[in-house]
Amino acid sequence: MKKTINIAERLPRWYGTGIMIVYSLLFAEFSSTINHLFPIDLMNDLLSIFFQISYGLTIVSGMIVWIVMTFLFHLTALLLNGRSSFGRFLFTSAYPYIIPAIMILAGILIVDNIPPISTMEEANVLMNNQSLTLAMNLINYSFIPYYILIAVIIHYLYEVKYLFAALSVMIPVVSVWLITELFKILL
Numbered sequence: 728m729k730k731t732i733n734i735a736e737r738l739p740r741w742y743g744t745g746i747m748i749v750y751s752l753l754f755a756e757f758s759s760t761i762n763h764l765f766p767i768d769l770m771n772d773l774l775s776i777f778f779q780i781s782y783g784l785t786i787v788s789g790m791i792v793w794i795v796m797t798f799l800f801h802l803t804a805l806l807l808n809g810r811s812s813f814g815r816f817l818f819t820s821a822y823p824y825i826i827p828a829i830m831i832l833a834g835i836l837i838v839d840n841i842p843p844i845s846t847m848e849e850a851n852v853l854m855n856n857q858s859l860t861l862a863m864n865l866i867n868y869s870f871i872p873y874y875i876l877i878a879v880i881i882h883y884l885y886e887v888k889y890l891f892a893a894l895s896v897m898i899p900v901v902s903v904w905l906i907t908e909l910f911k912i913l914l
């Protein structure tokens with residue numbers, strides 16, 4: 728695995744950036760495909776505005792999430808006595824995004840076969856649609872191997888034990904999840 732990480736480090740930086748652009752494009756397309764299942768006249772104004780977010784903004788947000796999460800992993804690894812630079816980790820951390828990108832592509836193909844709804848009663852049925860559930864699960868669970876690979880990369884780049892590498896990933900992910908849950912409760 729160390730050889731693979733060393734090879735990934737020596738690749739041009741635009742390879743990692745290219746993977747993130749492809750991932751972000753696929754994410755934007757998946758969001759667009761989901762949005763097209765719901766006719767705008769069935770939504771309230773707030774949802775309508777939300778669904779009209781531009782394709783470009785979705786792509787930019789995908790890139791921002793990559794940078795922010797990588798920075799959080801980096802800071803946590805440094806707190807656990809790791810030694811590496813952020814730039815070195817940033818572009819190496821892009822390569823595992825291939826797994827979620829492939830699953831998003833599969834999700835797009837699955838969701839694309841779901842017919843759009845025409846009434847609010849169909850919206851409840853759509854939420855329980857097995858194809859939609861499968862697509863969402865594929866995407867969500869694809870991040871498990873991503874996080875495992877990030878922990879392995881941290882282990883080798885930051886020269887920390889596997890436990891500290893795993894904690895370097897788990898602490899930011901759980902923190903972001905807890906903050907999200909807190910906002911759900913407050914809103």
